[in-house]
Amino acid sequence: MPLPDWAPDDIDPEIPSSARVYDYILGGVHHLDSDRRLAQQITALAPDVPRSGRANRAFLRRAVTHLVTEAGITQFLDLGSGIPTVGNVHEVVHTHNPDAHVVYVDIDPVAIAMSRRMLADTPAATAVRGDFSAIDAVLADPEVTALIDFDRPVAVLAVALLHFMPDAVHPADTLARLRAAMAPGSYLVLSHAGNEGPPEQMSATLELYRRTPTPMVLRSRAEIAALLDGFDLVDPGLVYLSQWRPDPGDVVEVRAFDGYAGIGHLPAASTPQ
């Protein structure tokens, strides 16, 4: 079957991708039959997954709004940014500050192709293909450094990303490198799937994700909290997605597969007396 015109030529349509599965789950249009089949198998086993995906996007929107409006952040590095969908980070940011800079980074070729197409007329934002595990290359990428000045506070987003990073690739070490590159006053926004759902649903979901190039790993709250080491947690701390500063009228409910969400703040270096 020919690839749709939006798909880069170098993808294998038979291998589902987590980015395109997530696009399907969120009701997007940039996925293939293999992604749809996998997403349908996942949601048949774990019917709360789409709701959890929407709760994650809502957290992302609230977190970014907080950072641009209340924390005064003017530059955002969105790691594992995904395929563009409703409420993209640069759209949320530019509603409040049209001059703020946004860089999207993702390992998935469709995510980057779609993002670059969307941003063709938006000089304050760009999208770069990159691997979180090779963070030094990401931080040195000329397209990243053209928009992000690491000598000034930056918000780094790792939203629904780190559950694709098994311990074997040492995500904590990568986060430490990132932290070292971030100026005092910077923020790390994190959400991560927890491991407290029904065990049979969780193991079946993990098994299905093994068919993608980015298998999933679920972590406990304590393990997720450890990923924010070195940062001060912004109120209300590391909580379930819908519990993080809900908007007035939001329904705050926790269901199977709801992950954890939090924002870490890198304190300003203390001045020796």
Ligand SMILES: C[S@@+](CC[C@H](N)C(=O)[O-])C[C@H]1O[C@@H](n2cnc3c(N)ncnc32)[C@H](O)[C@@H]1O
């Ligand atoms: C569930 S989506 C999250 C998208 C967006 N951050 C959100 O929360 O709505 C996870 C994304 O992480 C990307 N990803 C997985 N492994 C990655 C890696 N090693 N480096 C960069 N991106 C990665 C996937 O391609 C996918 O687009």
